[in-house]
Amino acid sequence: MASPDFPPESQDLQLYVRVVENVEDAVVAMDQTGTISLFNPAAEVCTGLSRRQCLRRSYEEIFHDQRTLINLIRSALREGRSFVNFEDVLLQRPSAPPIPVSILVSPLLTSSGHQEGVVLILRDLTRVRELEEAVRHADRLSMIGTMAAGLAHEIKNPLSGIKGAAQLLDREITEDSQLKEYTRIMTREVERVNGIIEELMDLASPRQPVMGEVHLGKLLGDIVLFQREAARNRNLSFALRLDPSIPPIRGDENLLTRLFLNLIKNAAESIDQQGAVEISTRVASEYHLNQPGDRPVPFIEVEIRDTGKGMTAAQMEQIFTPFFTTKNRGGGLGLPICQKIVSEHRGFLKVESQPGAGSTFTVSLPFYR
């Protein structure tokens, strides 16, 4: 009789089957001739091919346009050892855009140690790459921010000297003098520069967010109301699609208001004649924030999509750099500040855009109660 610690073989087998069926990595097995004998559900999702299409066909036929993949499988079949490729291999898919994947190919051995084929494991790296991109932005920003804050500090003192001198001068000039206009401009412009510098220093200084309960739906609703009013004379529509199941999140209400106001204003400003801005919220089930000793925390996604002019890839590289702007009256600090606020909430910010096809900014915030 089997002891309870050692489940009978059929149960063992069922467990193996469930593991392969449920694992998030694509698992594809093939025999020594390269004929595919196993294709799990994750493989179907990853490759965009169905199990029926692939079973009993040769890997060379199925992956015919994937040079790297074919070479790795061929080597594993021939040499009987494992091969790993963590570099960005772009997996082409029949009716979907390619995705970056990591590849692991290992020989499949019988109990007597003979090689009977290989098993291929593909992992979708889309999310990993997105996170890396967000971290890169945040890193670059903090470096630039620290440098800029040092500089800003140096500028503030002489600036207040200039302002003081302009005020003294103003007092010396009689009310009816045309020179009054000049001192007024000097004071106003110095104040403007001062405002920019303060924003910049704010960007770099480590600031402790004041965390409280934030009702995202209400916060976004208020911003949209305000923006609709501001765009009353323009041919601009705002749509708000809220997932009603999202409970209040933990965050700094002022900062989050500033974040979404910046993004929604940018979206509205990207539209020339007529267009639409759509704001939606949802719970992202694809990834979690893992904290030691705690349950994984899901993310809330807020997506701000516009039908505006969009951006080139070169532009997208620059938008998080302080003072980068393509607007006549832009300050170029909006997005760096957004990035900072998102980082302070341990979230990340993603941008997708194409010239002429609008832009989508997605804010992902971890959802702790």
Ligand SMILES: Nc1ncnc2c1ncn2[C@@H]1O[C@H](COP(=O)(O)OP(=O)(O)OP(=O)(O)O)[C@@H](O)[C@H]1O
């Ligand atoms: N939704 C968008 N569509 C197209 N371009 C955008 C969008 N959001 C930002 N950009 C580009 O990124 C640049 C930087 O944006 P950012 O918000 O940092 O500064 P700004 O809007 O130019 O000025 P400010 O926000 O300080 O008024 C913009 O000038 C614009 O070129």
Ligand SMILES: [Mg+2]
């Ligand atoms: Mg802006």
